[in-house]
Amino acid sequence: MYIRDILEEIELHAPLPLQESFDNAGIYTGDVNLKATGALLCLDVTEAVIDEAIEKECNLIVAHHPLVFKPLKSLTGKTYIERCMIKACKNNIVIYAAHTNLDNASYGVNYHLGKLIGLHNMNILNPHQNSLVKLVTFVPAAFAEVVREVLFQAGAGHIGKYDLCSFNMEGDGTFRANKGCQPFCGEIGKTHYEKEVRIETILPSFIKDAVISALRLVHPYEEPVFDIYPLNNNWTTVGSGIIGEMSASENVKHFLQRIKRIFHSSCVKYSAFTNDIRKVAICGGSGAFLIPKAIALKADAFITGEARYNDFYDVENKILLTVIGHHESEVCTKDIFYQIISKKFPTFALHFSSVDLNPVKYL
Numbered sequence: 001m002y003i004r005d006i007l008e009e010i011e012l013h014a015p016l017p018l019q020e021s022f023d024n025a026g027i028y029t030g031d032v033n034l035k036a037t038g039a040l041l042c043l044d045v046t047e048a049v050i051d052e053a054i055e056k057e058c059n060l061i062v063a064h065h066p067l068v069f070k071p072l073k074s075l076t077g078k079t080y081i082e083r084c085m086i087k088a089c090k091n092n093i094v095i096y097a098a099h100t101n102l103d104n105a106s107y108g109v110n111y112h113l114g115k116l117i118g119l120h121n122m123n124i125l126n127p128h129q130n131s132l133v134k135l136v137t138f139v140p141a142a143f144a145e146v147v148r149e150v151l152f153q154a155g156a157g158h159i160g161k162y163d164l165c166s167f168n169m170e171g172d173g174t175f176r177a178n179k180g181c182q183p184f185c186g187e188i189g190k191t192h193y194e195k196e197v198r199i200e201t202i203l204p205s206f207i208k209d210a211v212i213s214a215l216r217l218v219h220p221y222e223e224p225v226f227d228i229y230p231l232n233n234n235w236t237t238v239g240s241g242i243i244g245e246m247s248a249s250e251n252v253k254h255f256l257q258r259i260k261r262i263f264h265s266s267c268v269k270y271s272a273f274t275n276d277i278r279k280v281a282i283c284g285g286s287g288a289f290l291i292p293k294a295i296a297l298k299a300d301a302f303i304t305g306e307a308r309y310n311d312f313y314d315v316e317n318k319i320l321l322t323v324i325g326h327h328e329s330e331v332c333t334k335d336i337f338y339q340i341i342s343k344k345f346p347t348f349a350l351h352f353s354s355v356d357l358n359p360v361k362y363l
């Protein structure tokens, strides 16, 4: 098995195009065409983590946080980032991160956090917008089935938890093949009427090219007919944060104590709030930008990794702002990587890093 096989599996669950524009998820070093000897899973890549990978004979490090955000202008070892890059290259180690693409994915980081605290009826707190398109194609009736199948195989037709979604309507297509054409049906120079099916389906815009290529392979016409429309629909299964409900209400004190225990937080910061907690929104890491959304959707509590001093004022007793620490809120990403990789490659050597410790210390 090659390193690229493992990364492909991760990206099936967390496609890179789902990452935010500021992000830099993906591959930083190494050759993905090497045979994989083992993978070390971590939240942050440090020099100690790379030493650990060497010691455990892993030539792949899978992290949640990107090693490199800003472009490097030189590579001399003056920062830990550069030293990590140099050490990884010298030792033929691939460093890879799935960051906001894993946050935004269906069943991504925040879904996992919601499961940890026992939420159900979970929905994306801030669904992606302007990322879906509608594909309409017109095919001879006898080819409708095979075209639909190919579109679905290429990733079209998902709505919520449903797949194979399409709308189909029969009608008459007309065309005239002119000189130089090689029409699938009809005669050169004559108007032709063909019983066609108009197939409509939905897909994420980032797979548009792959879906169109697949369509072209099976559509019988010399000039396959299709239209692509941008949609204003939210992509309800993809986006940042999650919101869900606990099976029973909990008073603030019990809720905070439980959250502290679940996330092994040394210090939980919270805002003034007195109502019981039932509906909870979560965004691991730096999720404070979602506080207004959580309030608008009437969550009782919002859990995140870090927030500014003023955020605690700005919530104005409308929600229990609960800040558990950035590292604490995302260290579970190692488990997500483990689940994804081990499900597909059950015998592959996977290790959890034991040295990517919280860089924030508490007195």
Ligand SMILES: [Zn+2]
Binding pocket: 065, 284, 285, 286, 326, 330
């Ligand atoms: Zn983070």
